[in-house]
Amino acid sequence: MILFFLFLRSIPILKTLSSTSKLLSIHDTFDTTGGIQININVYPFFLVFNDVPEGSILHEYTSSDKDTLELTNSTPVEQINLVHYVEYPFAQHIIEITKPGNFSITYGSLQDMCQTGAFFTNTIQNSITLNESSTGNDKISIYEDKCIIFTNPAENFHFLRLNGINGRVILYGNGVPDREFTGTLLKYFMFDASSSPAIFRFYSFGEPSSMFISIQIESKMYRPKRQLVAFWNPNENNHCDKVEKCTIVKALKIKLVVIIVSILIGILAFMVFIYFVLMKSCCRRFKEKQRSDNNEWPTSKEKGQNRTEPTGTFLMDPILRTNADSY
Secondary structure, three states, rough: HHHHHHHHHHEEEEEEEEEEOOEEEEEEEOOEEEEEEEEEEOOEEEEEEOOOOOOOOHHHHHEOOOOOOOOEEEEEEHOOOOOEEEOEEEEEEEEEOOOEEEEEEEEEEEOOOOOOEEEEEEOOEEEEEEEEOOOOOOOOOOEEEEEEEEEEOEEEEEEEEEEEEEEEEEEOOOOOOOOOOOOOEEEEEEEOOOOEEEEEEEEOOOOOOOOEEEEEEEEOOOOOOOOOEEOOOOOOOOOOOOOOOOOOHHHHHHHHHHHHHHHHHHHHHHHHHHHHHHHHHHOOHHHHHHHHHHHHOOHHHHHHHHOOOOOOOOOOOHHHHHHHHHO
16 A cells, blocks of 8 residues: 555546446646546546556556555556456556657447447548448348447547448437438438547347448547557456466456365364364263163063063973972
């Protein structure tokens, strides 16, 4: 805890954010160095680096008791492919800005959305196409729930082209549906994504026969230094970036195993203790009585008293009777 506060004092916090159940975007320019603190309490959590100064570092903290914070991992932002995904309960992220410059991120959660995957992009001119004949992440399958998310924080122009889709495309703004498209159409419109990204969510209702979706973006207002496209697959087992050590996953698994084993050992020891206490206190008289019953034998007098005389008619052998009469 002391080390954490020493670290915080060495990085002055310029802005504090809290995670929400929707995706939000911020864009600012900092003329000094410092840190952007993000308190995470909604999972899964997405952090999209639209544009940050060179040399920025992402510091990840965890907490097991909500009172202490432990530095788990530090990663240069240049090594993250646009999107940083958090599935496990990190308590806090701090983006350390080592140089002044433009700062733009998108952060938050996708609650019950994009169940089969999502494309994230901060490009200012690009086209992403989904179709049934593809074999990659852009393939349309039966009962699809796939998203295309444009995170460039500006007023962007979109060109939407649909061809016979068996479903619908919903455009979300600020976390709520803004408009809906279906069937076959060509549409050109502008969308303000300065505070929240444009999320195109595609539902398919059945067989994706000959379905085609193309969404194009064009923006002339803001140009990030790194323009990238990343795909998030919720079905992958490993949600850590390749350059990360995933130390939080290992730590949580080890702690969970230790806790479970400790609880089982404690329960077993308690049951054994209770068993011996009950056997010693409650069953003592029974054992003493059983021991006394096993050691007591009837006396000779009791044997005679308890023996029963035979009854009935007895016949004596003739030979024995002759011998008896001679006496």
